[in-house]
Amino acid sequence: MMIDELAKQPGEWLNGQGPMSDIVISSRIRLARNVAGFPFLPKATTEQRKEIADLLHARIDAHATNQQWQYVDIAAIDELDQRVLIERHLISRQLADAPGAHGVSISGSGAASVMVNEEDHLRIQVLRSGMQLDEIWDEINDIDDRLEDKIDFAFHPRYGYLTACPTNVGTGIRVSVMLHLPGLKLTGEIERVFRAAKDMRLAVRGMFGEGTEASGDFFQISNQVTLGRTEEEIIDDFKHLVVPKIVDYENRARQALVQEKPLALDDRIWRSYGILCNARTISSEETMLHLSHLRLGINLGRIKLLDLPTVNELFLLTQPAHLQKVHGARLNGEQRSSARADCIRRRLSQVGNN
Amino acid sequence: MNLACQSCKKQPATVHMTDITPEGEKQERHLCDACAQREGIMPKAQQQHVPIAELLTGLVADKASVKQIADMACPHCGMTFIEFRNNGQLGCPSDYDAFERALVPLIERAHEGASHHIGKVPRRLDTPRPTENDLIRLKRRLDKAIENERYEEAAMLRDKLKAIQA
Numbered sequence: 001m002m003i004d005e006l007a008k009q010p011g012e013w014l015n016g017q018g019p020m021s022d023i024v025i026s027s028r029i030r031l032a033r034n035v036a037g038f039p040f041l042p043k044a045t046t047e048q049r050k051e052i053a054d055l056l057h058a059r060i061d062a063h064a065t066n067q068q069w070q071y072v073d074i075a076a077i078d079e080l081d082q083r084v085l086i087e088r089h090l091i092s093r094q095l096a097d098a099p100g101a102h103g104v105s106i107s108g109s110g111a112a113s114v115m116v117n118e119e120d121h122l123r124i125q126v127l128r129s130g131m132q133l134d135e136i137w138d139e140i141n142d143i144d145d146r147l148e149d150k151i152d153f154a155f156h157p158r159y160g161y162l163t164a165c166p167t168n169v170g171t172g173i174r175v176s177v178m179l180h181l182p183g184l185k186l187t188g189e190i191e192r193v194f195r196a197a198k199d200m201r202l203a204v205r206g207m208f209g210e211g212t213e214a215s216g217d218f219f220q221i222s223n224q225v226t227l228g229r230t231e232e233e234i235i236d237d238f239k240h241l242v243v244p245k246i247v248d249y250e251n252r253a254r255q256a257l258v259q260e261k262p263l264a265l266d267d268r269i270w271r272s273y274g275i276l277c278n279a280r281t282i283s284s285e286e287t288m289l290h291l292s293h294l295r296l297g298i299n300l301g302r303i304k305l306l307d308l309p310t311v312n313e314l315f316l317l318t319q320p321a322h323l324q325k326v327h328g329a330r331l332n333g334e335q336r337s338s339a340r341a342d343c344i345r346r347r348l349s350q351v352g353n354n
Numbered sequence: 355m356n357l358a359c360q361s362c363k364k365q366p367a368t369v370h371m372t373d374i375t376p377e378g379e380k381q382e383r384h385l386c387d388a389c390a391q392r393e394g395i396m397p398k399a400q401q402q403h404v405p406i407a408e409l410l411t412g413l414v415a416d417k418a419s420v421k422q423i424a425d426m427a428c429p430h431c432g433m434t435f436i437e438f439r440n441n442g443q444l445g446c447p448s449d450y451d452a453f454e455r456a457l458v459p460l461i462e463r464a465h466e467g468a469s470h471h472i473g474k475v476p477r478r479l480d481t482p483r484p485t486e487n488d489l490i491r492l493k494r495r496l497d498k499a500i501e502n503e504r505y506e507e508a509a510m511l512r513d514k515l516k517a518i519q520a
Contacts (some may be wrong), residue, residue, distance in 0.1 A: 036447065043431040043445035119443070141474070148476050154447040155479065159461070160471025162450055164443040166457060167464045169450075171473040201466060227461065228468020230491050233498065240502050 003081045007325035016308030018130020022299040025178040032163045032172035033122040036152040040164040049100035056116045060105040067108040083321030170227030182217040182296045183253030217292040269297035281337040359386035428452040
């Protein structure tokens with residue numbers, strides 16, 4: 001089945017390619033849409049949810065793009081498979097828990113997905129490695145146009161695209177970038193970046209971690225204002241202002257570490273490498289920490305026996321559902337920690353032999 | 355100076371509002387979070403939609419009369435404003451018109467003062483003639499391009515604007 005295949009490969013958005021991929025892990029755009037003539041989901045009956053899902057499923061398959069799309073009825077797959085899709089960012093936790101008919105269409109490339117009956121009838125998203133917001137916008141705008149030719153979306157002359165929650169109304173757009181900021185974290189300047197982001201009405205969340213707390217070295221930054229600005233203006237802010245600035249700060253922090261504390265930096269990187277190569281049991285949190293150090297070491301040229309895609313791949317393959325999927329069995333917390341350590345050791349022994 | 359809550363008289367009042375009595379008189383009320391929640395004036399803290407819960411709290415605390423707003427209902431889906439306030443999501447597209455009076459201040463707070471969409475318009479509604487929207491949009495892109503010293507783009511946008519206005 002499709003999800004079994006998916007779970008064995010790294011996601012396209014983790015391939016380490018694309019502009020600024022040393023700091024920008026991935027970029028993403030999501031559009032929220034609702035079908036005109038139906039209530040929003042809180043007021044939709046079970047029959048209406050089914051009707052909406054059937055209608056959208058058929059239209060997406062036939063018209064979204066030239067590529068092959070595959071529809072997954074979320075209620076029909078088991079919890080582990082749902083978690084695999086969540087870990088790959090193809091669906092949200094909210095979709096997995098939605099009542100009534102709900103599902104997701106996944107594009108052949110795995111980069112685009114359309115969630116049906118999440119918070120809105122339709123949540124289209126495109127995710128790519130590195131800083132590729134222009135390419136993503138072209139792709140998602142095209143998908144939206146094609147769907148719009150066949151489906152009337154709820155649209156208001158004053159408020160634009162209508163969404164169940166008024167915080168998404170207007171463009172219905174959510175632009176986000178996932179950033180790796182170990183330098184700012186180590187120099188203690190990360191709080192300043194957060195404050196600046198919040199001043200710009202951007203939301204900051206932690207990534208790859210449990211919950212949404214901004215712990216670890218990975219952060220997702222996204223817009224909150226969706227009305228009164230064009231899609232291009234919102235994207236331009238990220239392209240010309242937010243991302244270049246943070247990338248510049250992060251690079252400066254990294255250079256400061258190289259120049260002022262090269263020994264401490266190398267020690268940190270190589271200790272992490274040592275732990276990952278030798279641990280027999282390791283938690284998800286500790287894995288993230290050490291993989292972050294490895295990633296920093298690779299990007300600064302301090303460690304050369306690994307490449308970015310390998311480390312990125314491990315971020316995904318060491319997540320709980322992926323571990324269990326690849327392992328072929330349900331694992332409890334202790335077993336997962338052991339399987340995780342094995343997975344990392346195996347992968348690292350394939351690339352580095354020193 | 356912190357006012358004490360008028361209900362429990364212990365906690366400092368954090369919710370301040372002006373209610374209109376059935377007789378049409380103004381009545382000021384000052385409550386703490388807990389008492390306001392108990393009276394159904396403020397939504398309970400929710401895990402989802404925290405931003406919207408915050409916005410709604412502010413809205414009820416300093417905008418219009420609680421009762422008038424609470425009684426509003428959408429003729430299409432039957433959703434009441436109270437219901438929306440409690441779960442953060444609207445019932446159908448018509449709610450935007452049905453709740454307009456209460457919703458606009460909230461939308462403006464969520465979107466930096468904006469209450470008009472200027473972004474993408476579905477192709478089926480797009481007119482061949484450039485609209486006011488297009489002009490505003492072009493002007494803003496031009497300003498932005500100049501501000502960021504992208505002069506090539508600015509020149510292109512200026513020409514486009516001229517062509518439309520001509």
